[in-house]
Amino acid sequence: MESLSGVIGEGEKIRALARISTFRPLTDGLAVTNRRLILFLSTSLDSKGPLVEISALEIGACEIKMRAAGRTLVIYADGREPRNVATVKASDADFVVARVNSIADARTIERPTVDVYDPFTTPWVEPTAAQGFGPPGPTSQPPLTSELSENVETTECSVKTPSADVIVEGQAPSRKRLVPLWKTIPAWAFIAFFSLGVVAGAFAESDNLSLVALYLSLLLIPLLALSRARRNSIRRRAKSLGTAPEFGFAEKNWLPVGIALGAVLFIVFGVTS
Numbered sequence: 179m180e181s182l183s184g185v186i187g188e189g190e191k192i193r194a195l196a197r198i199s200t201f202r203p204l205t206d207g208l209a210v211t212n213r214r215l216i217l218f219l220s221t222s223l224d225s226k227g228p229l230v231e232i233s234a235l236e237i238g239a240c241e242i243k244m245r246a247a248g249r250t251l252v253i254y255a256d257g258r259e260p261r262n263v264a265t266v267k268a269s270d271a272d273f274v275v276a277r278v279n280s281i282a283d284a285r286t287i288e289r290p291t292v293d294v295y296d297p298f299t300t301p302w303v304e305p306t307a308a309q310g311f312g313p314p315g316p317t318s319q320p321p322l323t324s325e326l327s328e329n330v331e332t333t334e335c336s337v338k339t340p341s342a343d344v345i346v347e348g349q350a351p352s353r354k355r356l357v358p359l360w361k362t363i364p365a366w367a368f369i370a371f372f373s374l375g376v377v378a379g380a381f382a383e384s385d386n387l388s389l390v391a392l393y394l395s396l397l398l399i400p401l402l403a404l405s406r407a408r409r410n411s412i413r414r415r416a417k418s419l420g421t422a423p424e425f426g427f428a429e430k431n432w433l434p435v436g437i438a439l440g441a442v443l444f445i446v447f448g449v450t451s
Contacts, residue, residue, distance in 0.1 A: 181223040182209055185216075194277040198251070198264035203229045208264060210277040215253075217264060232263070237282040241418040242271045246360070251278070275418060356411040357404065365400040372397035388450035395443035402436040405429060 182192060194210040200217065207223075209216040215237065217230035238255040240263075249271050251263045266274050355362075375393035379386050409429045416423035 181220070182216075182218075184224065185227050186211065187213070190214075193281070194273070196266065196270045196274050198266055198274075200230075200264045205229055205264065208266075208274065210274075210281060212281060215263070215278060215281070230263070232261075234281045237278065239282060239418050240275055240278045241414055242266065242275060243358070245358070251275070253278070279418065357407045361407055362404070365404045368400040369397065369404075372400070388447045391443045391447040391450065395440045395447065398436050398440045398443075402433060405432050 179192070179195075186192065190211050190213050192209055192211050196208045197206060198208045198217065199206060203217075203219075205217045205219050207218050207220050209218070213234055215230075215232040215234075216228045218228050219226070232253065236255055236258075237253055240251060240253045242249045243252045243262075244250070245262070245265075248265045249268055251266050251274060253261045253263055255261075357365075372393050376390055376397060379389035379393060382389070405428055409425060409431065412425060412429055413423045
């Protein structure tokens with residue numbers, strides 16, 4: 179906290195601190211302020227300052243994903259690629275996700291100010307009859323001049339809103355995989371292998387029903403694992419966005435049906451073998 183006080187701006191407040199780990203760059207600490215997310219190395223914070231800074235305007239939502247390095251904090255923003263930020267301890271995962279999502283939800287649009295008529299600094303020019311204004315009453319306010327009106331319109335049109343950086347409620351972050359490739363590729367490899375076994379057993383010259391039943395029961399294992407992984411990913415994503423999960427056909431809870439079907443096929447294999 180003492181070292182961070184030198185890099186915190188005016189009006190910025192630290193909301194959370196957590197231990198994390200990254201290698202490029204090498205960091206061991208994470209700070210969440212009301213304006214941004216900061217990653218730093220505690221031993222070099224005084225000399226180098228923050229090594230990674232992510233503005234609240236660049237955060238649509240975040241969640242924890244299992245990676246090879248461990249539980250990884252991933253940040254999403256509409257129209258941008260998911261960003262792997264840091265590896266978080268299991269005990270701190272929910273805490274960090276809640277604090278980062280809080281600054282994404284609480285950000286406000288800073289609108290520019292415009293000049294208004296000030297009778298103490300700007301002389302009053304009475305409008306002519308051609309402009310369609312009557313003589314001002316004793317309590318009427320001086321109207322805006324045409325030049326000031328143009329300035330107001332231009333300013334309002336140039337206000338930048340962070341809608342492009344906000345993930346719309348109910349929509350999933352763009353180009354985000356439900357299941358990582360290191361899980362998907364082995365699952366499909368097993369599916370292809372067991373499917374070939376089913377086809378080979380079905381077209382064998384002899385009536386080898388037991389071989390078909392065996393390969394069908396084995397085929398259910400990667401299919402159920404892949405469906406379960408997709409279902410859990412959709413549930414975690416909906417939780418991070420604060421919405422209800424919507425499951426497709428492949429993401430339905432097929433586990434009870436799959437276990438029952440696998441047991442039947444295994445019994446058929448035992449009886450016919």
